[in-house]
Amino acid sequence: DTEVTQTPKHLVMGMTNKKSLKCEQHMGHRAMYWYKQKAKKPPELMFVYSYEKLSINESVPSRFSPECPNSSLLNLHLHALQPEDSALYLCASSQDRNEQFFGPGTRLTVL
């Protein structure tokens, strides 16, 4: 299994909703990443987990809350988002600092 899966593919939520994005990989990778990508822009790193511990938080607002329950799973909990948070959210994983394998992304729309 050499892929990173993300669910859901699309998500529409209101500003008062709470939702979660899920990312899973079974390649034994110990680093997992969340990126945010706006249209026609490169990805922006949000969080990095290394060996299930948060190692990088790129000053992301607290309305985004990451969680790494185990080495295969990464969640991103969303609460009280703003319309400007609408974007493609990409998960990636890597074996330490090797090439990153990206998931297909979740297209998020905040109304």
Place this chain on the structure above:
Amino acid sequence: KNEVEQSPQNLTAQEGEFITINCSYSVGISALHWLQQHPGGGIVSLFMLSSGKKKHGRLIATINIQEKHSSLHITASHPRDSAVYICAVERGSNYKLTFGKGTLLTVNP
């Protein structure tokens, strides 16, 4: 000035043409990545380089550490190669990638 600069920003080619996309960076790096993203899609890692040259099928990536420059070549281009190609560099011992703005490649049949 961005730490990672790509050129050209947009490139249109005819099927079968040889394509080159360039990436220059201004910082010391531990590795350079080439990524591909189809419209509306996820990202695929094409290469990770720290020196020399790598080849995979019709794709070739080279890097010159002294000149802080890398190129991605596509031989015998095909419409399915149409995508955004992104150069990203890795610095030091953390997990962060610094991305270029991408090159939009369109290959016409």
